[in-house]
Amino acid sequence: xxxxxxxxSAEQFGPSxxxxxxxxxxxxxFDSVFVSDHFQPWKHNDGHAPSSLAWLGALGARTRRAxxxxxxxxxxxxxxxxxxxxxxGTLGSMFPGRVVLGVGTGESLNEVPATAMQWPGAKExxxxxxxxxxxxxxxWTEDRVTxxxxxxxxxxxxxxxxxKDKVPIWIAASGPLAAQMAGQVAExxxxxxxxxxxxxxxxxxxxxxxxxxxxxxDASLERMIEVKVSFDTDAQEAKELTRHWxxxxxxxxxxxxxEDPVEMxxxxxxxxxxxxxxxxxxxxDPEEQVARIRPYVELGFRHLxxxxxxxxxxxxxxxxxxxxxxxLRKEFG
Numbered sequence: 001x002x003x004x005x006x007x008x009s010a011e012q013f014g015p016s017x018x019x020x021x022x023x024x025x026x027x028x029x030f031d032s033v034f035v036s037d038h039f040q041p042w043k044h045n046d047g048h049a050p051s052s053l054a055w056l057g058a059l060g061a062r063t064r065r066a067x068x069x070x071x072x073x074x075x076x077x078x079x080x081x082x083x084x085x086x087x088x089g090t091l092g093s094m095f096p097g098r099v100v101l102g103v104g105t106g107e108s109l110n111e112v113p114a115t116a117m118q119w120p121g122a123k124e125x126x127x128x129x130x131x132x133x134x135x136x137x138x139x140w141t142e143d144r145v146t147x148x149x150x151x152x153x154x155x156x157x158x159x160x161x162x163x164k165d166k167v168p169i170w171i172a173a174s175g176p177l178a179a180q181m182a183g184q185v186a187e188x189x190x191x192x193x194x195x196x197x198x199x200x201x202x203x204x205x206x207x208x209x210x211x212x213x214x215x216x217x218d219a220s221l222e223r224m225i226e227v228k229v230s231f232d233t234d235a236q237e238a239k240e241l242t243r244h245w246x247x248x249x250x251x252x253x254x255x256x257x258x259e260d261p262v263e264m265x266x267x268x269x270x271x272x273x274x275x276x277x278x279x280x281x282x283x284x285d286p287e288e289q290v291a292r293i294r295p296y297v298e299l300g301f302r303h304l305x306x307x308x309x310x311x312x313x314x315x316x317x318x319x320x321x322x323x324x325x326x327x328l329r330k331e332f333g
Contacts, residue, residue, distance in 0.1 A: 002297070002332045003306035004325055006317065007071065008227055011041035011172075012244065013313070015050035015058075015120070021313040022059055026066040033059060034071035034305050036225075039078060041109040042247040042268065044261040047055035052096060053087045057126030060095040069100030071226060071305065072172040072189055076125070077111040081132040081152055085139040085159050094162030099163075101136075102190055104172035105129050119257075126178055132168055133185050140166060154300045170222060179203040183210020188222035188303075193296060194248075194279035199227075200299055224303035225296050228280045230310070231320055235284040239277050241310035245277035280309065286323040290331055297332045304328070 006025035035055060041047030050072050059068050067146075068091075075084040082306045084101070105125035112119050116203045131149045131329050138145050139159045147154040172186030173179040174195075187197070189207050191200065204223070211218055228248070232238040246268035258264050261318040268276075281292045293304065308316040 002329060003031040003067075003303040004029075004328060005034055005067070005224075005303065006030045007305050007307035008267075009034040009307065009313075010050050010052060010055070011038050011043070012311075014048050016053050019055065019058055019062060022066075022316050023062050023319065024314055026063045028320070029325060030066065030317070032067040032069075032100075032303070032305065033063070034069050034100075034224075035108075037058070037070050037266055038113045040259075040261050042109075042110050042245070042261065045265065047265075049096070051251065056099075057093055060091060060098065065098075067098050067100060067284065068095065069170075069236045070102045071106040071224075072102040072170075074106035074129075075103055075136065075161070076109065076128040076151070077106060077117060078114045081135040082134075082139060082154055082157055082159075083134055083135040086161075088136075088208045089140060089159045091160050092165075092167040092194055093161045096163055097165060099167050099189070100170055101167050102170045102172060103133065105178060108257065108259050109261070109264065114250075119259075121292050122175070126181065129171070129178075130181055132186065133171070136169065137166075147162035147268045168222070169312045170224060173203060173206075174199075176202060176206040177323050180210040180213075183207040183212075183216070184214040185210075186221070189222060190224045190226070192226040192228070193281070194228050196224060197295065200296070204299060212286060222303055223301045224305060225301040226302065226305045226307050227293060227296065228309075229289060229293075229320070230277070230280045230308060231284070231286075231289060231316065232310070233284055233319070235282070238284060239273065241308075242277040242280050242282065243273065243309075244311075245279075245309045246271045248279045249275050249277075253279075286327055289324045290327045293328065294331075299304040 037052040038049045108119040143158045144156045168187035171182035171186040172190035230238040
């Protein structure tokens with residue numbers, strides 16, 4: 001079955017406003033709500049960064065049906081894996097069958113300012129994530145865990161409130177080695193839209209390689225993609241709305257080492273509108289939305305989580321639920 005979700009942009013809205021939007025998403029028919037986990041936003045002015053761990057507890061209490069989770073948290077620097085295991089064990093116990101722990105290797109924008117650490121290279125970040133996932137799973141399945149890893153240690157640690165059914169861990173990846181890791185050790189794979197189409201073919205192939213190496217069934221892994229959509233009855237307005245998220249159009253080379261939201265905002269503001277809109281499916285036509293989403297579904301992404309850029313998220317949710325979601329469900333099941 002196709003699943004349609006809502007991306008709660010914690011970098012753009014305060015916690016109470018974001019909670020209201022997310023409850024509305026469930027009300028109008030979305031299947032899931034995934035929240036970003038930022039210590040600092042992409043913009044300093046009018047930026048936000050509520051704690052996802054605290055916020056998810058409120059979301060779970062206010063909703064009844066939607067799957068909820070992070071897209072994504074980093075259980076390797078700001079958070080020790082044992083603390084993430086405790087937090088998501090609690091969430092999973094309170095909202096059984098509805099919680100997902102989405103994780104990734106992290107961004108210096110969030111980790112360095114909070115810890116004053118030296119940002120490590122990609123290999124160490126991947127190794128840390130793999131070890132963190134192993135420790136979290138061990139803490140969820142065993143008591144009195146003494147763990148001696150390369151990066152993390154515990155001494156007779158027990159998570160006393162564990163859900164009956166394991167909270168699934170989904171790994172986000174934008175590169176081949178992290179994608180392969182998702183296939184080997186996770187229950188799901190996460191990526192984001194708007195990049196070179198060949199990238200998704202390559203990433204999914206690596207996910208498949210990881211599944212094969214681990215002797216796991218292909219159908220056992222959830223494939224989720226955050227789809228960046230700017231939809232409005234006015235096409236030009238839909239394009240203008242993407243300005244707030246211009247930072248997403250910066251190349252990795254342009255933003256490498258940028259750990260200050262003020263500087264990130266300066267770089268993003270210098271981009272022309274066409275480039276700011278380049279990561280988004282921008283249109284006023286529901287059929288065009290479906291046509292441009294189709295390639296992701298045909299690749300095998302069956303869980304689509306929609307990220308909209310505008311300030312009036314309530315308007316977006318109602319418009320999308322009324323005009324686009326029914327077409328997607330009809331077309332793709």
